[in-house]
Amino acid sequence: MASLTSTTATAAAAVARPAARRSLAVRASATSPRLAGRPLRVAVVGGGPAGGAAAETLAKGGVETILIERKLDNCKPCGGAIPLCMVDEFSLPLDLIDRRVTKMKMISPSNVAVDIGRTLAPDEYIGMVRREVLDAYLRSRAAAAGAEVVNGLFLKYDAPQEPNGPYRIHYNHYEGVKGEKGEKRTIEVDAVVGADGANSRVAKEMGAGDYEYAIAFQERVRISEDKMDYYRERAEMYVGDDVSPDFYGWVFPKCDHVAVGTGTVTHKADIKKFQAATRLRARDKIEGGKIIRVEAHPIPEHPRPKRVSDRVTLIGDAAGYVTKCSGEGIYFAAKSGRMCAEAIVEGSANGTRLIDESDLRKYLEKFDKMYWPTYKVLDVLQKVFYRSNAAREAFVEMCADEYVQKMTFDSYLYKRVVPGNPLDDIRLAINTIGSLVRASALRREMNKITL
Ligand SMILES: Cc1cc2nc3c(=O)[nH]c(=O)nc-3n(C[C@H](O)[C@H](O)[C@H](O)COP(=O)(O)OP(=O)(O)OC[C@H]3O[C@@H](n4cnc5c(N)ncnc54)[C@H](O)[C@@H]3O)c2cc1C
Numbered sequence: 001m002a003s004l005t006s007t008t009a010t011a012a013a014a015v016a017r018p019a020a021r022r023s024l025a026v027r028a029s030a031t032s033p034r035l036a037g038r039p040l041r042v043a044v045v046g047g048g049p050a051g052g053a054a055a056e057t058l059a060k061g062g063v064e065t066i067l068i069e070r071k072l073d074n075c076k077p078c079g080g081a082i083p084l085c086m087v088d089e090f091s092l093p094l095d096l097i098d099r100r101v102t103k104m105k106m107i108s109p110s111n112v113a114v115d116i117g118r119t120l121a122p123d124e125y126i127g128m129v130r131r132e133v134l135d136a137y138l139r140s141r142a143a144a145a146g147a148e149v150v151n152g153l154f155l156k157y158d159a160p161q162e163p164n165g166p167y168r169i170h171y172n173h174y175e176g177v178k179g180e181k182g183e184k185r186t187i188e189v190d191a192v193v194g195a196d197g198a199n200s201r202v203a204k205e206m207g208a209g210d211y212e213y214a215i216a217f218q219e220r221v222r223i224s225e226d227k228m229d230y231y232r233e234r235a236e237m238y239v240g241d242d243v244s245p246d247f248y249g250w251v252f253p254k255c256d257h258v259a260v261g262t263g264t265v266t267h268k269a270d271i272k273k274f275q276a277a278t279r280l281r282a283r284d285k286i287e288g289g290k291i292i293r294v295e296a297h298p299i300p301e302h303p304r305p306k307r308v309s310d311r312v313t314l315i316g317d318a319a320g321y322v323t324k325c326s327g328e329g330i331y332f333a334a335k336s337g338r339m340c341a342e343a344i345v346e347g348s349a350n351g352t353r354l355i356d357e358s359d360l361r362k363y364l365e366k367f368d369k370m371y372w373p374t375y376k377v378l379d380v381l382q383k384v385f386y387r388s389n390a391a392r393e394a395f396v397e398m399c400a401d402e403y404v405q406k407m408t409f410d411s412y413l414y415k416r417v418v419p420g421n422p423l424d425d426i427r428l429a430i431n432t433i434g435s436l437v438r439a440s441a442l443r444r445e446m447n448k449i450t451l
Helices: 002-016 048-058 082-088 131-145 201-205 224-229 268-281 330-347 357-385 387-400 400-415 422-450
Strands: 041-045 064-069 097-101 103-109 115-116 126-128 148-158 166-171 183-189 190-196 213-222 234-240 244-253 256-263 290-300 312-314
Touching: 002 041, 041 166, 041 183, 041 387, 048 131, 048 201, 064 097, 082 256, 103 387, 115 387, 131 148, 148 201, 166 190, 183 213, 183 422, 190 330, 201 312, 201 400, 213 268, 213 312, 234 268, 234 387, 256 268, 256 387, 256 422, 312 357, 330 357, 357 387, 387 400
Parallel strands: 041 064, 041 190, 064 148, 103 234, 190 312
Antiparallel strands: 097 126, 103 115, 148 166, 166 183, 213 256, 213 290, 234 244, 244 256
């Protein structure tokens, strides 16, 4: 809580500093009507990283912003790993980062462990955050920028009755009293941004269609101080049919405990069995630990069929922006929130004009252009390397290569496709083929044994 208070204060200071303001190029749409006597009004539904980032940018850009969050102390089930570039890009105060992971252990089905992270520079790390702290911080920054943060449950919206008319939002308003039912209220806005996560009601309202999803299960385990020492700067990823047929099991360090979890798309009914196997694989390191929280949540597998309709759009998990293979979504949620808000600010000429669907489509185009290759590469990696134990052994073997480590970490930490060294690329291709050939030979031998 102390850290939450100090980061909240930092948020207010960050907003007060003029240097922290991002300047946006303003381009008034020729056709959109000018708003008389009031700014553009936008409701952001959901106050996770996507909603917090969107609301801050909207408010800074002159848009009247209301952020509706059903649970202001929400502790989203999440590993809480964020890439280094997010700290800088979103000016996150360093006391928000509970742990700096510099050692990542990849553990194969036969328990061969490879340390990745050897190529990291002394100031490079994966940040570990508590979601209740990060989300509250981003919301407080949105509020400091001028957004109205409302504790409420979004229920539905009524679409405009005439062209350029308002959307009527229905929500339950809470006063912060535990267990209260809330009071039914409505507000009128010009546009709606759905940042309400994987079970998005905004997505249902706009008929966005469904996506395939993984179910992720996680236990928070408090372990002894000496056991915690091992995880101080270390995270572990376990692969194998036992922990997940299509994903990985993990042990991630949190402030005073570890998060042990796994996920699957294809065998959801068996998730508890996979969780037990993950716990078993890590048993020596978490032995005697006390489970302090058990949580599960869907993780989207790909974007929804529709992400914009008229003046309603989706960001973050509501849109489906989680990468396959790694299951990473926090950065993409915040980034899509900011990009969507920038498109609205720009399209509305700093909140002075109404926007239309074409303004929201600009955000989608930009986001897809920037991140589609990342999603595609991780999708292919998952298909190639998570399909059998033999392929996973090959994957872990490949991870021992320093060039692979450098490329992987650079792409993860900085979210940019790093140009490689052609000679190393050829060596990597040969090694990969070698690993895969060995893997399929191994699989054939294993099949013979099981027959
Ligand atoms: C077990 C697990 C581990 C994960 N680990 C990682 C990880 O280590 N690193 C990583 O990058 N990603 C991880 N992810 C993915 C990551 O959690 C999500 O991608 C990220 O939270 C998406 O942010 P968001 O803001 O879009 O949605 P969310 O974080 O889901 O936020 C949605 C918000 O909307 C609110 N809300 C929902 N419905 C309503 C409503 N009707 N009215 C008002 N408010 C509403 C919710 O209370 C919530 O605060 C993990 C996911 C899971 C399930």
